[in-house]
């Protein structure tokens with residue numbers, strides 16, 4: 001397989017866009033990515049679109065065709081990719097594989113979700129489709145409830161506290177305050193989190209990522225064709241792309257206090273990139289709930305198993321500390337427009353490695369990692385990016 | 390949760406009687422039923438197996454924000470129950486004092502209404518658990 005680089009990134013503001021629909025959001029993100037790549041657009045040979053629940057949320061399927069049409073890219077191939085909350089990351093991986101294989105030289109990867117056109121209950125039901133509908137959601141489970149069950153095990157097995165979980169939200173809001181595209185750009189305190197009401201105990205409102213509209217896009221190019229096809233872009237190399245699966249039902253997992261699919265994908269990605277957890281300068285991890293970030297930084301090997309909560313409380317994941325985690329604000333503060341999330345994570349790492357992350361810049365960032373999770377861990381997709389010498 | 394009648398009807402043996410399956414090749418019990426043993430795949434031999442109706446709470450949560458069909462029940466307790474054969478099932482915990490619902494508490498299965506789909510909708514029944 002040949003080396004693949006990211007030459008352009010584009011994001012909309014994340015938040016509640018009453019005045020914009022899915023089409024406007026995705027066209028905005030894709031247009032920004034093309035401009036950022038310094039290409040005309042006609043170099044793009046295929047599109048991969050990450051969207052989770054457009055059928056439930058906006059009544060629209062066949063998103064691949066919609067993207068090619070709205071972006072003025074007909075008749076090139078355009079394919080929708082769905083892996084619940086990992087749809088965006090898996091779309092990036094699909095584009096990566098298509099370029100790495102030699103099938104295409106340049107592809108566009110876009111993703112987004114328009115979530116505020118339906119009620120919060122309808123969003124909850126749509127997101128429930130990421131879990132085991134017939135055997136867990138049917139019995140009254142919700143997504144917060146599944147992660148709450150995991151949190152309770154983590155607390156029992158390792159002594160993790162609700163305050164330590166709150167520290168994740170506090171840190172991510174602090175980063176979000178430095179990101180002009182984040183949904184929430186305000187700081188919160190541990191007290192704020194502890195006083196927000198229970199959604200599914202022990203998880204409270206401020207342990208949960210919000211409902212968000214938004215879109216993100218990246219342009220990928222074969223590294224060997226950069227000079228010829230994208231001489232003006234500030235390219236970052238994809239050093240590894242890895243993906244792993246686990247049971248859809250939480251009940252079928254061996255352990256509920258770890259995300260096994262993340263461990264498998266991480267080992268694969270580290271091996272391919274020839275780096276280890278200690279080499280990662282900046283990471284975007286899937287903090288759909290605070291406990292998810294704790295389990296992520298353990299499974300990725302940043303901290304020993306069971307110590308993620310304490311490490312967060314001790315400030316080790318803050319900007320420019322031991323390892324800078326979720327500099328964008330994460331899903332918690334930047335927002336979680338499902339299909340866009342995995343692509344936004346990769347975009348944030350690109351900005352960091354380019355040294356263009358402004359107030360939230362990690363000093364001398366050379367290697368970055370993005371971890372995107374579907375459901376309660378049934379899919380993990382990981383990308384490791386490296387600054388080009 | 391808007392399940393259609395054929396789906397509800399199809400799952401009655403599992404939801405009413407906790408009828409799961411077992412692989413005769415490796416001895417692993419499964420619930421819900423599987424048609425293929427993930428450990429043995431083609432070498433496996435799947436047969437029906439009734440699950441034990443007793444177990445302990447492996448983890449639990451109190452749900453305050455309910456999905457559609459469960460709005461009337463909030464807050465309600467949900468648990469990951471580990472059955473006596475080691476199989477885990479996610480289920481509601483009912484008819485139990487809140488202070489008795491904790492990890493390790495012994496529970497047994499009871500048969501209850503799970504959800505209803507609006508005034509003219511289908512009522513779905515199935516298993517829940519109760520602290521002994």
Ligand SMILES: [Zn+2]
Pocket residue numbers: 412413414415416417426427428429430433434
């Ligand atoms: Zn078997």
